[in-house]
Amino acid sequence: xxxxxxxxxxxxxxxxxxxxxxxxxxxxxxARPLNSPYPVTGNEIxxxxxxxxxxxxxxxxxxxxxxxxxxxxxxxxxAGMQPLQPYYLGLSKPPAPRLASAQKCLRTVDIEEVxxxxxxxxxxxxxxxxxxxxxxxxxxxxxxxWELVTQGFHMPVDRLxxxxxxxxxxxxxxxxxxxxxxxxxxxxxxxxxxxxxxxPCGPDSEIWWDRGREAGCGQPDCYPDHCARFTEFWNLVLxxxxxxxxxxxxxxxxxxxxRGVKDGALVRLAxxxxxxxxxxxxxxxxxxxxxxxxxxxxxxxxxxxFHEHSRKPTQLSExxxxxxxxxxxxxxxxxxxxxxxxxxxxxxxLLRRAALHGRNIGLxxxxxxxxxxxxxxxxxxxxxLRDRQRLIIETVDTEVERFARTLEQGMEQFEKVxxxxxxxxxxxxAFRLHDxxxxxxxxxxxxxTERGIAxxxxxxxxxxxxxxxxxxxxxxxxxxx
Numbered sequence: 001x002x003x004x005x006x007x008x009x010x011x012x013x014x015x016x017x018x019x020x021x022x023x024x025x026x027x028x029x030x031a032r033p034l035n036s037p038y039p040v041t042g043n044e045i046x047x048x049x050x051x052x053x054x055x056x057x058x059x060x061x062x063x064x065x066x067x068x069x070x071x072x073x074x075x076x077x078x079a080g081m082q083p084l085q086p087y088y089l090g091l092s093k094p095p096a097p098r099l100a101s102a103q104k105c106l107r108t109v110d111i112e113e114v115x116x117x118x119x120x121x122x123x124x125x126x127x128x129x130x131x132x133x134x135x136x137x138x139x140x141x142x143x144x145x146w147e148l149v150t151q152g153f154h155m156p157v158d159r160l161x162x163x164x165x166x167x168x169x170x171x172x173x174x175x176x177x178x179x180x181x182x183x184x185x186x187x188x189x190x191x192x193x194x195x196x197x198x199x200p201c202g203p204d205s206e207i208w209w210d211r212g213r214e215a216g217c218g219q220p221d222c223y224p225d226h227c228a229r230f231t232e233f234w235n236l237v238l239x240x241x242x243x244x245x246x247x248x249x250x251x252x253x254x255x256x257x258x259r260g261v262k263d264g265a266l267v268r269l270a271x272x273x274x275x276x277x278x279x280x281x282x283x284x285x286x287x288x289x290x291x292x293x294x295x296x297x298x299x300x301x302x303x304x305x306f307h308e309h310s311r312k313p314t315q316l317s318e319x320x321x322x323x324x325x326x327x328x329x330x331x332x333x334x335x336x337x338x339x340x341x342x343x344x345x346x347x348x349x350l351l352r353r354a355a356l357h358g359r360n361i362g363l364x365x366x367x368x369x370x371x372x373x374x375x376x377x378x379x380x381x382x383x384x385l386r387d388r389q390r391l392i393i394e395t396v397d398t399e400v401e402r403f404a405r406t407l408e409q410g411m412e413q414f415e416k417v418x419x420x421x422x423x424x425x426x427x428x429x430a431f432r433l434h435d436x437x438x439x440x441x442x443x444x445x446x447x448x449t450e451r452g453i454a455x456x457x458x459x460x461x462x463x464x465x466x467x468x469x470x471x472x473x474x475x476x477x478x479x480x481x
Contacts, residue, residue: 042284042298045153046102046381049127049278052148058129059096063104063382065334067343075343076106076331080128081237081275087132088200088273097135102127102280102381104330108346111353111442115319118285118292119231121299122350123327125280134271138171138238139178141274142205145236146179149207153287159210161185161224163232165192165203167254171238175205187223190252194237200269201251202239206232209286233282240272294319301377302326302370309369311362318361324354325370325396332392333384338399349440351399356443359407368396403438410437414444418451427459434460435467 050060064083066076077083080103087094103126113120129144131137149155157180164171166188176183195201208230216222216229224230245265249256260266284296294303302322307313331347338348354367371392379386410433417429425448433439445455 040288042280042296043381045284045287046125046127046280048152049148050100050102052152053098053100053129053144056098056144058098058100061095061099061101063102063125066104066106066331067334067336075346077103078105078107079103080105080126080277081130084130084132087130088275094132097131097133099130099132100128101130104334104382106327106331106346108350114323115294115316118228119282121281121293121323121327123323123330125298127278127280127283128276129274130276131274134269134273137240137272137274138174138205141236141238141276142171142174143178145207145234145276146181149234150180153283155209155287157181161187161208161210161230163187163189163192163206163208163224165254165257166190166252167257168192168203168205168238171203171205189225190250191225193251194239195241195243195251197246198243200239200241200273201243201266202237202241202272204238205236207234207236208232231282231286233286234278235276237275237277238272239275240269241266242269294322298377299323299326302373305365305370305373306358306361306363309363309365311364312360314361317357320357321354321361321363321367321370324350325367326374328354328396329371329374329385329392330378330382332395333382333388337395348399349442351396352403352438352440352443353446355400355403355407356446366397367400368393371396406438410439411447413437414439414447418448418453422453424454424456427456427461427463430455430457430460431463431467434464 054060064077068074068077068082071082071085074082080101081088083103084094084099086092087099104123105126106123108122110120111122114122129141131141149160150157160181162175162181162185164175164186168188172186172188175181175186192204192206193201194204206224208224211229211231213220213222213229216227222229224232241261243260243266245263247256247260247265248263249259251257251260257266261268281293281296281298284298285291285293288296290296290300293299299319299322302325303318306318306321310318328347328350331343331350336343336347338344338351340348351367358367372389375385375389375392379389385392413433413436417425425444430441430444433444434441441455441457441460445457448455
Protein backbone atom coordinates (compact mmCIF):
# COMPACT_ATOMS: atom_id res chain seq x y z
CA UNK A 1 0.00 0.00 0.00
CA UNK A 2 2.89 2.36 0.70
CA UNK A 3 3.88 1.96 -2.95
CA UNK A 4 0.63 3.66 -3.95
CA UNK A 5 0.15 6.22 -1.19
CA UNK A 6 3.52 6.51 0.49
CA UNK A 7 6.58 8.57 -0.23
CA UNK A 8 7.60 8.45 -3.91
CA UNK A 9 10.35 5.95 -4.52
CA UNK A 10 13.63 7.13 -5.99
CA UNK A 11 15.16 5.01 -8.77
CA UNK A 12 18.77 3.88 -8.49
CA UNK A 13 21.47 5.77 -10.40
CA UNK A 14 21.46 5.48 -14.16
CA UNK A 15 23.45 2.46 -15.33
CA UNK A 16 26.09 2.59 -18.05
CA UNK A 17 24.83 2.84 -21.63
CA UNK A 18 23.60 -0.42 -23.08
CA UNK A 19 25.75 -2.12 -25.66
CA UNK A 20 24.35 -1.71 -29.18
CA UNK A 21 23.65 -5.43 -29.57
CA UNK A 22 21.81 -5.63 -26.27
CA UNK A 23 19.82 -2.51 -27.09
CA UNK A 24 18.77 -4.04 -30.39
CA UNK A 25 17.55 -7.24 -28.75
CA UNK A 26 15.66 -5.42 -26.03
CA UNK A 27 13.90 -3.23 -28.57
CA UNK A 28 12.30 -6.36 -29.94
CA UNK A 29 10.88 -7.34 -26.59
CA UNK A 30 13.15 -10.10 -25.29
CA ALA A 31 12.72 -10.89 -21.63
CA ARG A 32 14.55 -8.87 -19.00
CA PRO A 33 13.75 -7.76 -15.44
CA LEU A 34 10.82 -5.35 -15.29
CA ASN A 35 12.39 -3.57 -12.31
CA SER A 36 15.37 -2.46 -14.41
CA PRO A 37 16.08 1.23 -13.74
CA TYR A 38 16.21 1.96 -17.47
CA PRO A 39 13.01 1.02 -19.33
CA VAL A 40 13.57 0.14 -22.98
CA THR A 41 10.68 -1.85 -24.44
CA GLY A 42 7.31 -0.30 -25.11
CA ASN A 43 5.72 -2.53 -22.48
CA GLU A 44 8.29 -1.41 -19.89
CA ILE A 45 7.80 2.26 -20.75
CA UNK A 46 4.02 1.97 -20.38
CA UNK A 47 4.42 0.18 -17.05
CA UNK A 48 6.97 2.69 -15.76
CA UNK A 49 4.66 5.61 -16.66
CA UNK A 50 1.64 4.11 -14.89
CA UNK A 51 3.64 3.03 -11.84
CA UNK A 52 5.13 6.52 -11.55
CA UNK A 53 1.69 8.06 -11.18
CA UNK A 54 0.21 5.20 -9.13
CA UNK A 55 2.96 5.78 -6.55
CA UNK A 56 1.93 9.43 -6.43
CA UNK A 57 -1.70 8.87 -5.47
CA UNK A 58 -3.16 8.53 -8.98
CA UNK A 59 -5.77 5.90 -9.74
CA UNK A 60 -4.72 4.01 -12.88
CA UNK A 61 -7.70 3.44 -15.17
CA UNK A 62 -7.86 0.72 -17.82
CA UNK A 63 -8.09 1.93 -21.39
CA UNK A 64 -11.60 2.65 -22.61
CA UNK A 65 -12.61 0.90 -25.87
CA UNK A 66 -11.85 2.70 -29.12
CA UNK A 67 -15.61 3.11 -29.65
CA UNK A 68 -16.79 6.09 -27.55
CA UNK A 69 -19.49 5.44 -24.97
CA UNK A 70 -22.39 7.89 -25.04
CA UNK A 71 -20.67 10.32 -27.42
CA UNK A 72 -22.23 10.28 -30.91
CA UNK A 73 -20.15 13.28 -32.00
CA UNK A 74 -17.08 11.22 -32.88
CA UNK A 75 -16.39 7.80 -34.37
CA UNK A 76 -13.36 6.82 -32.30
CA UNK A 77 -11.51 7.79 -29.15
CA UNK A 78 -8.70 10.04 -30.38
CA ALA A 79 -7.19 11.42 -27.15
CA GLY A 80 -6.46 10.17 -23.64
CA MET A 81 -8.78 12.74 -22.06
CA GLN A 82 -11.77 11.97 -24.29
CA PRO A 83 -13.27 9.15 -22.19
CA LEU A 84 -12.89 11.40 -19.11
CA GLN A 85 -14.86 14.35 -20.49
CA PRO A 86 -17.91 13.77 -18.25
CA TYR A 87 -15.61 14.28 -15.24
CA TYR A 88 -14.16 17.51 -16.63
CA LEU A 89 -17.64 18.81 -17.52
CA GLY A 90 -19.00 18.01 -14.06
CA LEU A 91 -21.55 15.55 -15.44
CA SER A 92 -20.30 12.74 -13.22
CA LYS A 93 -17.89 12.31 -10.35
CA PRO A 94 -14.47 10.83 -11.14
CA PRO A 95 -13.48 7.66 -9.24
CA ALA A 96 -10.50 9.57 -7.77
CA PRO A 97 -9.24 13.16 -7.92
CA ARG A 98 -6.02 12.06 -9.64
CA LEU A 99 -6.15 9.71 -12.63
CA ALA A 100 -3.70 8.11 -15.08
CA SER A 101 -4.16 5.82 -18.06
CA ALA A 102 -2.73 4.31 -21.22
CA GLN A 103 -5.54 4.94 -23.68
CA LYS A 104 -6.05 3.32 -27.07
CA CYS A 105 -6.60 5.99 -29.74
CA LEU A 106 -7.33 6.12 -33.46
CA ARG A 107 -7.01 9.09 -35.81
CA THR A 108 -7.19 8.98 -39.61
CA VAL A 109 -7.06 12.71 -40.34
CA ASP A 110 -3.37 12.35 -41.29
CA ILE A 111 -3.66 8.95 -42.94
CA GLU A 112 -1.94 10.20 -46.10
CA GLU A 113 1.16 11.01 -44.02
CA VAL A 114 1.49 7.54 -42.46
CA UNK A 115 4.77 5.96 -43.45
CA UNK A 116 6.07 9.15 -45.04
CA UNK A 117 7.10 10.89 -41.80
CA UNK A 118 8.87 9.82 -38.62
CA UNK A 119 5.83 10.25 -36.40
CA UNK A 120 2.45 9.82 -38.12
CA UNK A 121 0.32 6.75 -37.50
CA UNK A 122 -3.38 5.90 -37.19
CA UNK A 123 -3.58 3.77 -34.03
CA UNK A 124 -1.51 4.89 -31.04
CA UNK A 125 -1.42 4.69 -27.27
CA UNK A 126 -1.68 7.91 -25.29
CA UNK A 127 -0.16 7.89 -21.82
CA UNK A 128 -1.59 10.59 -19.58
CA UNK A 129 -2.24 11.93 -16.10
CA UNK A 130 -5.35 13.95 -15.27
CA UNK A 131 -6.97 16.08 -12.56
CA UNK A 132 -10.57 16.61 -13.77
CA UNK A 133 -11.60 18.41 -10.58
CA UNK A 134 -8.46 20.50 -10.12
CA UNK A 135 -6.70 18.46 -7.42
CA UNK A 136 -3.41 20.00 -8.56
CA UNK A 137 -2.27 22.35 -11.29
CA UNK A 138 0.99 23.57 -12.82
CA UNK A 139 2.87 23.69 -9.55
CA UNK A 140 2.60 19.89 -9.29
CA UNK A 141 2.04 18.75 -12.89
CA UNK A 142 5.34 20.16 -14.16
CA UNK A 143 7.62 18.69 -11.43
CA UNK A 144 5.82 15.33 -11.70
CA UNK A 145 6.46 15.20 -15.44
CA TRP A 146 10.08 16.29 -15.09
CA GLU A 147 10.72 13.69 -12.39
CA LEU A 148 9.47 10.87 -14.62
CA VAL A 149 11.39 12.06 -17.67
CA THR A 150 14.73 12.63 -15.94
CA GLN A 151 14.63 10.04 -13.13
CA GLY A 152 12.13 7.43 -14.33
CA PHE A 153 13.26 7.42 -17.96
CA HIS A 154 16.81 8.69 -17.28
CA MET A 155 16.72 11.15 -20.17
CA PRO A 156 19.73 13.51 -19.99
CA VAL A 157 18.73 17.06 -19.11
CA ASP A 158 20.95 18.62 -21.77
CA ARG A 159 18.97 16.78 -24.49
CA LEU A 160 15.59 18.09 -23.29
CA UNK A 161 13.79 21.29 -24.24
CA UNK A 162 10.52 22.85 -23.07
CA UNK A 163 8.08 25.23 -24.75
CA UNK A 164 5.47 27.40 -23.02
CA UNK A 165 2.92 29.97 -24.20
CA UNK A 166 4.14 33.60 -24.32
CA UNK A 167 1.52 34.53 -21.70
CA UNK A 168 2.41 31.74 -19.28
CA UNK A 169 4.88 33.41 -16.91
CA UNK A 170 3.82 31.03 -14.14
CA UNK A 171 4.81 27.92 -16.11
CA UNK A 172 8.10 29.56 -17.13
CA UNK A 173 8.84 30.30 -13.49
CA UNK A 174 8.03 26.73 -12.38
CA UNK A 175 10.14 25.18 -15.15
CA UNK A 176 13.15 27.35 -14.36
CA UNK A 177 12.92 27.20 -10.55
CA UNK A 178 11.39 23.80 -9.72
CA UNK A 179 13.29 21.71 -12.29
CA UNK A 180 16.90 21.70 -13.40
CA UNK A 181 16.31 22.72 -17.01
CA UNK A 182 18.26 25.81 -18.06
CA UNK A 183 16.22 28.96 -18.70
CA UNK A 184 17.68 29.25 -22.21
CA UNK A 185 16.18 25.85 -23.01
CA UNK A 186 12.63 27.03 -22.27
CA UNK A 187 11.13 28.69 -25.37
CA UNK A 188 7.93 30.71 -25.60
CA UNK A 189 5.85 29.61 -28.62
CA UNK A 190 2.52 31.03 -29.75
CA UNK A 191 1.31 27.54 -30.71
CA UNK A 192 1.35 26.44 -27.06
CA UNK A 193 -2.35 27.15 -26.58
CA UNK A 194 -5.21 24.65 -26.41
CA UNK A 195 -8.87 25.47 -26.93
CA UNK A 196 -11.95 24.77 -29.05
CA UNK A 197 -13.23 28.31 -29.43
CA UNK A 198 -15.60 28.07 -26.48
CA UNK A 199 -15.33 26.49 -23.05
CA PRO A 200 -12.17 25.44 -21.19
CA CYS A 201 -8.93 26.58 -22.78
CA GLY A 202 -5.47 27.73 -21.83
CA PRO A 203 -1.73 27.41 -22.32
CA ASP A 204 0.15 24.16 -22.55
CA SER A 205 3.75 23.14 -21.93
CA GLU A 206 5.50 20.69 -24.23
CA ILE A 207 8.61 18.60 -23.56
CA TRP A 208 10.90 17.98 -26.54
CA TRP A 209 13.84 15.69 -27.29
CA ASP A 210 16.94 17.04 -29.02
CA ARG A 211 17.87 14.57 -31.77
CA GLY A 212 21.12 16.40 -32.44
CA ARG A 213 22.19 19.24 -34.71
CA GLU A 214 22.76 16.85 -37.62
CA ALA A 215 19.07 15.83 -37.57
CA GLY A 216 17.87 19.35 -38.35
CA CYS A 217 18.92 22.62 -39.93
CA GLY A 218 22.39 22.54 -38.40
CA GLN A 219 22.14 25.97 -36.82
CA PRO A 220 23.59 26.15 -33.29
CA ASP A 221 20.75 28.39 -32.05
CA CYS A 222 17.94 26.17 -33.34
CA TYR A 223 14.85 25.84 -31.12
CA PRO A 224 11.84 23.46 -30.87
CA ASP A 225 9.35 23.52 -33.75
CA HIS A 226 11.93 25.13 -36.05
CA CYS A 227 13.04 21.97 -37.86
CA ALA A 228 13.27 18.19 -37.48
CA ARG A 229 15.99 18.43 -34.83
CA PHE A 230 13.51 18.43 -31.94
CA THR A 231 10.70 15.90 -31.36
CA GLU A 232 7.81 16.79 -29.05
CA PHE A 233 6.83 13.79 -26.92
CA TRP A 234 4.76 15.07 -23.96
CA ASN A 235 2.14 17.81 -23.91
CA LEU A 236 0.95 19.18 -20.58
CA VAL A 237 -2.38 20.90 -21.31
CA LEU A 238 -3.21 23.36 -18.54
CA UNK A 239 -6.64 24.93 -19.17
CA UNK A 240 -7.21 27.80 -16.76
CA UNK A 241 -9.76 29.88 -18.68
CA UNK A 242 -13.34 29.58 -19.86
CA UNK A 243 -13.67 31.15 -23.30
CA UNK A 244 -17.07 32.83 -23.54
CA UNK A 245 -16.64 34.98 -26.66
CA UNK A 246 -14.41 35.37 -29.70
CA UNK A 247 -10.95 36.78 -29.08
CA UNK A 248 -10.01 40.00 -30.85
CA UNK A 249 -6.90 38.29 -32.26
CA UNK A 250 -5.48 34.73 -32.41
CA UNK A 251 -4.34 33.42 -28.98
CA UNK A 252 -0.68 33.34 -29.98
CA UNK A 253 0.63 36.27 -27.93
CA UNK A 254 0.56 37.40 -24.33
CA UNK A 255 -1.19 40.60 -25.44
CA UNK A 256 -4.05 38.64 -27.05
CA UNK A 257 -4.66 36.72 -23.82
CA UNK A 258 -4.47 39.87 -21.69
CA ARG A 259 -7.04 41.57 -23.93
CA GLY A 260 -9.25 38.51 -23.75
CA VAL A 261 -9.20 38.61 -19.95
CA LYS A 262 -9.81 42.36 -19.88
CA ASP A 263 -12.82 42.30 -22.23
CA GLY A 264 -14.39 39.23 -20.61
CA ALA A 265 -13.85 36.79 -23.47
CA LEU A 266 -11.60 34.76 -21.16
CA VAL A 267 -12.74 34.12 -17.59
CA ARG A 268 -10.48 32.30 -15.15
CA LEU A 269 -11.73 28.89 -14.06
CA ALA A 270 -12.38 28.38 -10.36
CA UNK A 271 -10.66 24.98 -10.57
CA UNK A 272 -8.17 24.78 -13.44
CA UNK A 273 -7.47 21.21 -14.50
CA UNK A 274 -4.61 19.16 -15.91
CA UNK A 275 -4.70 16.94 -19.01
CA UNK A 276 -1.41 15.53 -20.28
CA UNK A 277 -0.61 13.27 -23.20
CA UNK A 278 2.53 11.33 -24.15
CA UNK A 279 2.49 9.11 -27.25
CA UNK A 280 3.91 5.68 -26.43
CA UNK A 281 5.22 5.27 -29.97
CA UNK A 282 7.20 8.52 -29.84
CA UNK A 283 8.73 8.04 -26.41
CA UNK A 284 9.57 4.45 -27.36
CA UNK A 285 11.62 5.36 -30.41
CA UNK A 286 13.41 8.07 -28.43
CA UNK A 287 14.31 5.84 -25.47
CA UNK A 288 15.28 2.97 -27.77
CA UNK A 289 17.69 5.19 -29.70
CA UNK A 290 15.80 4.81 -32.98
CA UNK A 291 15.04 7.34 -35.69
CA UNK A 292 11.27 7.00 -36.05
CA UNK A 293 8.21 5.23 -34.67
CA UNK A 294 8.45 2.42 -37.22
CA UNK A 295 11.81 1.37 -35.77
CA UNK A 296 10.43 1.19 -32.22
CA UNK A 297 9.52 -2.21 -30.82
CA UNK A 298 5.78 -1.38 -30.86
CA UNK A 299 5.84 -1.36 -34.69
CA UNK A 300 9.18 -2.73 -35.93
CA UNK A 301 8.28 -6.45 -35.62
CA UNK A 302 5.30 -5.86 -37.93
CA UNK A 303 7.30 -3.83 -40.44
CA UNK A 304 9.97 -6.54 -40.49
CA UNK A 305 7.36 -9.29 -40.90
CA PHE A 306 5.86 -7.68 -44.00
CA HIS A 307 9.33 -6.93 -45.35
CA GLU A 308 10.34 -10.57 -45.01
CA HIS A 309 7.23 -11.69 -46.90
CA SER A 310 7.54 -9.14 -49.69
CA ARG A 311 8.70 -9.98 -53.20
CA LYS A 312 9.14 -6.28 -54.09
CA PRO A 313 10.13 -4.61 -50.80
CA THR A 314 9.11 -0.98 -50.46
CA GLN A 315 9.60 0.82 -47.15
CA LEU A 316 6.57 3.07 -47.51
CA SER A 317 4.16 0.23 -48.23
CA GLU A 318 5.61 -1.95 -45.46
CA UNK A 319 5.12 0.84 -42.94
CA UNK A 320 1.56 1.54 -44.10
CA UNK A 321 0.61 -2.13 -43.91
CA UNK A 322 2.13 -2.49 -40.43
CA UNK A 323 0.33 0.59 -39.14
CA UNK A 324 -3.04 -0.28 -40.67
CA UNK A 325 -2.98 -3.95 -39.63
CA UNK A 326 -2.22 -2.95 -36.05
CA UNK A 327 -5.09 -0.44 -36.16
CA UNK A 328 -7.67 -2.87 -37.56
CA UNK A 329 -6.67 -5.51 -35.00
CA UNK A 330 -7.57 -3.19 -32.14
CA UNK A 331 -10.71 -1.92 -33.92
CA UNK A 332 -12.13 -5.39 -34.45
CA UNK A 333 -11.28 -6.39 -30.87
CA UNK A 334 -13.40 -3.44 -29.73
CA UNK A 335 -16.41 -4.53 -31.77
CA UNK A 336 -16.05 -2.66 -35.08
CA UNK A 337 -17.01 -4.58 -38.22
CA UNK A 338 -16.43 -3.58 -41.87
CA UNK A 339 -19.27 -1.66 -43.51
CA UNK A 340 -19.90 1.24 -45.84
CA UNK A 341 -20.71 3.77 -43.13
CA UNK A 342 -19.22 5.29 -40.01
CA UNK A 343 -16.70 3.27 -38.05
CA UNK A 344 -17.14 0.28 -40.33
CA UNK A 345 -16.14 2.38 -43.32
CA UNK A 346 -12.97 3.55 -41.54
CA UNK A 347 -12.10 -0.07 -40.76
CA UNK A 348 -12.84 -1.15 -44.33
CA UNK A 349 -10.73 1.70 -45.71
CA LEU A 350 -7.77 0.72 -43.51
CA LEU A 351 -8.01 -2.93 -44.53
CA ARG A 352 -8.38 -2.21 -48.23
CA ARG A 353 -5.56 0.32 -48.16
CA ALA A 354 -3.33 -2.28 -46.49
CA ALA A 355 -4.40 -4.90 -49.08
CA LEU A 356 -3.63 -2.55 -51.95
CA HIS A 357 -0.13 -1.86 -50.61
CA GLY A 358 0.28 -5.61 -50.05
CA ARG A 359 -0.44 -6.06 -53.74
CA ASN A 360 2.15 -3.40 -54.59
CA ILE A 361 4.94 -5.22 -52.75
CA GLY A 362 3.93 -8.74 -53.77
CA LEU A 363 3.02 -9.73 -50.23
CA UNK A 364 3.02 -13.50 -49.83
CA UNK A 365 1.67 -13.61 -46.27
CA UNK A 366 -1.91 -12.93 -45.25
CA UNK A 367 -2.71 -9.65 -43.55
CA UNK A 368 -4.31 -11.74 -40.81
CA UNK A 369 -0.86 -13.17 -40.04
CA UNK A 370 0.18 -9.62 -39.17
CA UNK A 371 -2.91 -9.32 -37.00
CA UNK A 372 -1.85 -12.49 -35.16
CA UNK A 373 1.54 -10.92 -34.49
CA UNK A 374 -0.17 -7.78 -33.22
CA UNK A 375 -2.17 -9.88 -30.75
CA UNK A 376 1.02 -11.58 -29.55
CA UNK A 377 2.75 -8.22 -29.07
CA UNK A 378 0.00 -6.51 -27.05
CA UNK A 379 -2.13 -9.25 -25.47
CA UNK A 380 -0.54 -9.00 -22.03
CA UNK A 381 -1.70 -5.42 -21.51
CA UNK A 382 -4.83 -5.71 -23.68
CA UNK A 383 -6.31 -9.16 -22.96
CA UNK A 384 -9.30 -8.43 -25.19
CA LEU A 385 -6.97 -9.08 -28.14
CA ARG A 386 -6.30 -12.60 -26.93
CA ASP A 387 -9.96 -13.21 -26.12
CA ARG A 388 -11.11 -12.13 -29.60
CA GLN A 389 -8.21 -13.35 -31.68
CA ARG A 390 -10.31 -15.79 -33.69
CA LEU A 391 -12.86 -13.09 -34.57
CA ILE A 392 -10.05 -10.72 -35.58
CA ILE A 393 -8.44 -13.27 -37.93
CA GLU A 394 -11.75 -14.29 -39.50
CA THR A 395 -12.87 -10.70 -40.03
CA VAL A 396 -9.59 -9.68 -41.67
CA ASP A 397 -9.53 -12.74 -43.94
CA THR A 398 -13.16 -12.31 -45.01
CA GLU A 399 -12.80 -8.62 -45.82
CA VAL A 400 -9.52 -9.07 -47.70
CA GLU A 401 -10.99 -11.92 -49.76
CA ARG A 402 -14.04 -9.81 -50.57
CA PHE A 403 -11.86 -6.93 -51.69
CA ALA A 404 -9.61 -9.23 -53.74
CA ARG A 405 -12.59 -10.35 -55.83
CA THR A 406 -13.15 -6.80 -57.06
CA LEU A 407 -9.61 -5.42 -56.86
CA GLU A 408 -8.41 -6.97 -60.09
CA GLN A 409 -11.51 -5.79 -61.94
CA GLY A 410 -11.09 -2.33 -60.47
CA MET A 411 -7.41 -2.13 -61.41
CA GLU A 412 -8.26 -3.29 -64.92
CA GLN A 413 -10.86 -0.53 -65.19
CA PHE A 414 -8.41 2.02 -63.80
CA GLU A 415 -5.77 1.01 -66.35
CA LYS A 416 -8.29 1.57 -69.14
CA VAL A 417 -9.03 5.06 -67.85
CA UNK A 418 -5.35 5.85 -67.30
CA UNK A 419 -4.44 4.69 -70.81
CA UNK A 420 -6.42 7.61 -72.27
CA UNK A 421 -3.48 9.83 -71.34
CA UNK A 422 -5.52 12.43 -69.47
CA UNK A 423 -3.77 14.26 -66.65
CA UNK A 424 -6.92 14.24 -64.53
CA UNK A 425 -9.23 11.33 -63.77
CA UNK A 426 -12.80 12.62 -63.96
CA UNK A 427 -15.21 12.61 -61.05
CA UNK A 428 -17.47 10.34 -63.09
CA UNK A 429 -14.72 7.75 -63.54
CA ALA A 430 -13.74 7.96 -59.86
CA PHE A 431 -17.37 7.44 -58.90
CA ARG A 432 -17.69 4.42 -61.20
CA LEU A 433 -14.63 2.84 -59.58
CA HIS A 434 -16.19 3.46 -56.18
CA ASP A 435 -19.72 2.37 -57.04
CA UNK A 436 -19.03 -0.63 -59.26
CA UNK A 437 -15.69 -1.90 -57.97
CA UNK A 438 -15.64 -0.92 -54.29
CA UNK A 439 -12.70 1.47 -54.76
CA UNK A 440 -12.82 4.22 -52.11
CA UNK A 441 -11.82 7.51 -53.69
CA UNK A 442 -8.81 7.54 -51.34
CA UNK A 443 -7.46 4.40 -53.02
CA UNK A 444 -8.16 5.82 -56.46
CA UNK A 445 -6.20 8.93 -55.47
CA UNK A 446 -3.23 6.83 -54.31
CA UNK A 447 -3.10 4.73 -57.47
CA UNK A 448 -3.53 7.82 -59.63
CA THR A 449 -0.81 9.73 -57.78
CA GLU A 450 1.64 6.91 -58.50
CA ARG A 451 0.98 7.51 -62.21
CA GLY A 452 1.16 11.29 -61.95
CA ILE A 453 -2.60 11.65 -62.49
CA ALA A 454 -4.84 13.99 -60.51
CA UNK A 455 -8.37 13.08 -59.44
CA UNK A 456 -11.37 15.40 -59.80
CA UNK A 457 -12.56 14.89 -56.24
CA UNK A 458 -15.04 17.75 -56.43
CA UNK A 459 -16.64 16.04 -59.41
CA UNK A 460 -16.61 12.76 -57.46
CA UNK A 461 -18.44 14.40 -54.56
CA UNK A 462 -21.00 15.82 -57.00
CA UNK A 463 -21.62 12.33 -58.40
CA UNK A 464 -22.03 10.96 -54.86
CA UNK A 465 -24.55 13.68 -54.02
CA UNK A 466 -26.49 12.93 -57.22
CA UNK A 467 -26.67 9.29 -56.20
CA UNK A 468 -28.01 10.27 -52.77
CA UNK A 469 -30.66 12.45 -54.34
CA UNK A 470 -31.72 9.60 -56.63
CA UNK A 471 -31.88 7.25 -53.64
CA UNK A 472 -34.13 9.67 -51.74
CA UNK A 473 -36.49 9.99 -54.70
CA UNK A 474 -36.71 6.22 -54.99
CA UNK A 475 -37.65 5.66 -51.33
CA UNK A 476 -41.37 4.71 -51.19
CA UNK A 477 -43.47 7.32 -49.40
CA UNK A 478 -45.54 6.05 -46.46
CA UNK A 479 -49.24 6.45 -47.00
CA UNK A 480 -51.14 8.54 -44.48
CA UNK A 481 -53.12 6.48 -42.03
